[in-house]
Amino acid sequence: MREADARGALFRNASLRGADLSNTDLRGVDFNGAILGKARFNKANMSGVDLREADLDNVDLREANLNGALLSKKFPEQAPLPEGDRGKGDLKKSVEAQKWKSRRATIEDDSAV
Secondary structure, eight states: OTTOBOTTOBOTTOBOTTOBOTTOBOTTOBOTTOBOTTOBOTTOBOTTOBOTTOBOTTOBOTTOBOTTOEEOSOOOTTSOOGGGOOGGGOHHHHHHHTTTTSTTOEEOOOTTO
């Protein structure tokens, strides 16, 4: 699916383990609860995506646009983040460190759950 246009697609609870979605237009895609382990999103436009409750184990988000994305789970420490920032396992720290790359991302705190 590399370099495809999947704007607004519904991948809720889907299994996309190991998928290569590099350079893909994924604006507004619903990945809530999806299994995305080892998927590659290099340079993907993920503006406004819903990644709440998604399995993000070993996901590669280098140079991905996460503006307005919805995220709630702690990000796996081993996953490459935009510009390679791992953020010590916490996506909130990583997004804050990359505000210029991921403005207006909403990260829900799931630590109280």
